[in-house]
Amino acid sequence: MEILVLISLLACAFLCYAEASTQCASDEFKCSNGRCTTVRNLCDMGDDCDDNSDEQFCDPYHCHPLAFQCLNGKCISRRVFCNGGGDQCGDNSDERYCNIGSSFPCPPGWIRCPSGNRCIPASWVCDGTKDCIFESEERNCEKNTAKAQDYVAKSEFKSLFVRKRKPGPSTDRWGSQVHRIAVALHLADNSTFDGGNRTGEEIRYELTTQLLHRLSKVRKMSSQELALYIHALLVACVDPRDFYGDGLVRELRRRVEAKGNYTNPFLILVLCNAGDTMTASDVESVTAAYDAQHRPFWIDYQALSSMALSCISSGSNVSVDERTLTDMLQELKRRQFRNGTVDNFRTTALVTQALFIHDSYKKDFDLDSAMKALTDGLNGSKSLLDTYYALPVLSRKSLLNVTSGHCRKEPVAGESTISFFLLLRLRVQEFF
Numbered sequence: 001m002e003i004l005v006l007i008s009l010l011a012c013a014f015l016c017y018a019e020a021s022t023q024c025a026s027d028e029f030k031c032s033n034g035r036c037t038t039v040r041n042l043c044d045m046g047d048d049c050d051d052n053s054d055e056q057f058c059d060p061y062h063c064h065p066l067a068f069q070c071l072n073g074k075c076i077s078r079r080v081f082c083n084g085g086g087d088q089c090g091d092n093s094d095e096r097y098c099n100i101g102s103s104f105p106c107p108p109g110w111i112r113c114p115s116g117n118r119c120i121p122a123s124w125v126c127d128g129t130k131d132c133i134f135e136s137e138e139r140n141c142e143k144n145t146a147k148a149q150d151y152v153a154k155s156e157f158k159s160l161f162v163r164k165r166k167p168g169p170s171t172d173r174w175g176s177q178v179h180r181i182a183v184a185l186h187l188a189d190n191s192t193f194d195g196g197n198r199t200g201e202e203i204r205y206e207l208t209t210q211l212l213h214r215l216s217k218v219r220k221m222s223s224q225e226l227a228l229y230i231h232a233l234l235v236a237c238v239d240p241r242d243f244y245g246d247g248l249v250r251e252l253r254r255r256v257e258a259k260g261n262y263t264n265p266f267l268i269l270v271l272c273n274a275g276d277t278m279t280a281s282d283v284e285s286v287t288a289a290y291d292a293q294h295r296p297f298w299i300d301y302q303a304l305s306s307m308a309l310s311c312i313s314s315g316s317n318v319s320v321d322e323r324t325l326t327d328m329l330q331e332l333k334r335r336q337f338r339n340g341t342v343d344n345f346r347t348t349a350l351v352t353q354a355l356f357i358h359d360s361y362k363k364d365f366d367l368d369s370a371m372k373a374l375t376d377g378l379n380g381s382k383s384l385l386d387t388y389y390a391l392p393v394l395s396r397k398s399l400l401n402v403t404s405g406h407c408r409k410e411p412v413a414g415e416s417t418i419s420f421f422l423l424l425r426l427r428v429q430e431f432f
């Protein structure tokens, strides 16, 4: 219900905005008499239009989306929002969320600013007026509601990761899923691992220390886990082919060879993304996985197989019959229900990712309702795993976009932590 209200508010904000923008500037309100006045004048109890139309929609039930509605319902001018002028609402909701920690929750229907430390009403995103500090919520706005909903969903999903981060001096802030978080954040925002981004630096540091720790402690890491780390290292610009002396890619390849046709296609996708030499038996394995109807999570595997095959066909000199890939994608499309989903939330996300291959979603697939099913799923209760699959889709990206192509030529070396790594080296060698 909340989501419906949110969406209709957004729709209204955009319609109203579109109408006003025929003559008025993007941060102005168009009065009934045709005059323009800044949106900050809405509901400030002064007649700025000379026909009082800027004061017309200011009661709690008709609060204009571009005015400010306190959490207690009071409708007042947006000018007082975060102006440091004291509590104008009566519940302090105009000053309470202005400079908060990134794990402090936003109220329902509000959204976290890109820089993380302020919450604003969701209807203010992409409305032409800047309300966030440091990084604006008015960037990357195309003037249609679908884009704005994606934007809202994307920010919500990103902040889910940030909320899970433990504050304080611990070296285990991001937890055991840091590999998935790294990949999802990179696909949502390719500047995450640019030099100087503190979030990226912290994740990269934790990723490497955690992996070294795992390699030295746990006798046998699962192949799935190893593959997840390789993906994360790729996006974080750390070389998995030579991870402090250990060839993680070579190790994964060894395990894949041992498994033959029973390999999880995700492992082959990872090998391919990491630039390993692909073989005809890789093609056999992914084809076999695609056809393995008896397997649990079969459709998930089909989506992963399609992505793996696409990677092999575009990135290596192994010959792949393009018709096989086309048939695979066509079959995936047939699994979509009328409400846009494919089985569950996660499968919908994975299948949509696969259908970005050659823009296959354009035919015989309802991308809009699939996206809607994913954006509707944002209600704060989503799991980290769901977010990992859905977040890339909102940026039109997939696991095929996991590469180190964005990295500078020189690999990033954890200078400050080198001696720590050297200490661990001996134990790591014991592992492989």
Ligand SMILES: *[C@@H]1O[C@H](CO)[C@@H](O)[C@H](O)[C@H]1NC(C)=O
Residues within 6 Å of the ligand: 114, 185, 186, 189, 191, 192, 193, 194, 197, 198, 199, 200
């Ligand atoms: C740093 O990375 C975070 C996480 O993806 C992203 O939200 C933010 O926009 C990045 N900041 C800059 C300045 O690029």
Ligand SMILES: *[C@@H]1O[C@H](CO)[C@@H](O)[C@H](O)[C@H]1NC(C)=O
Residues within 6 Å of the ligand: 260, 261, 284, 285, 287, 288
């Ligand atoms: C692996 O699967 C492919 C395709 O389904 C099949 O042609 C091949 O014989 C299988 N290989 C083995 C060793 O089972």
Ligand SMILES: *[C@@H]1O[C@H](CO)[C@@H](O)[C@H](O)[C@H]1NC(C)=O
Residues within 6 Å of the ligand: 278, 279, 317, 318
């Ligand atoms: C791929 O090409 C390289 C050289 O371009 C060659 O050495 C290699 O044998 C080829 N691999 C296959 C499987 O054809």
Ligand SMILES: *[C@@H]1O[C@H](CO)[C@@H](O)[C@H](O)[C@H]1NC(C)=O
Residues within 6 Å of the ligand: 337, 338, 339, 340, 341, 373
């Ligand atoms: C979509 O439809 C399928 C099949 O009718 C159903 O199982 C599923 O619960 C529906 N999903 C949503 C989100 O409505």
Ligand SMILES: *[C@@H]1O[C@H](CO)[C@@H](O)[C@H](O)[C@H]1NC(C)=O
Residues within 6 Å of the ligand: 001, 377, 379, 381
């Ligand atoms: C949030 O979504 C889950 C399914 O993903 C659903 O079960 C739950 O009822 C939703 N909660 C609210 C408050 O809408």
Ligand SMILES: *[C@@H]1O[C@H](CO)[C@@H](O)[C@H](O)[C@H]1NC(C)=O
Residues within 6 Å of the ligand: 356, 357, 358, 397, 398, 400, 401
């Ligand atoms: C993501 O991957 C797809 C498929 O490989 C490719 O076509 C697309 O250009 C990539 N997008 C970006 C932004 O790199």
Ligand SMILES: *[C@@H]1O[C@H](CO)[C@@H](O)[C@H](O)[C@H]1NC(C)=O
Residues within 6 Å of the ligand: 190, 191, 405, 406
């Ligand atoms: C990052 O994404 C932006 C747009 O989202 C694009 O213009 C830019 O080329 C991308 N950079 C890289 C290195 O892929």
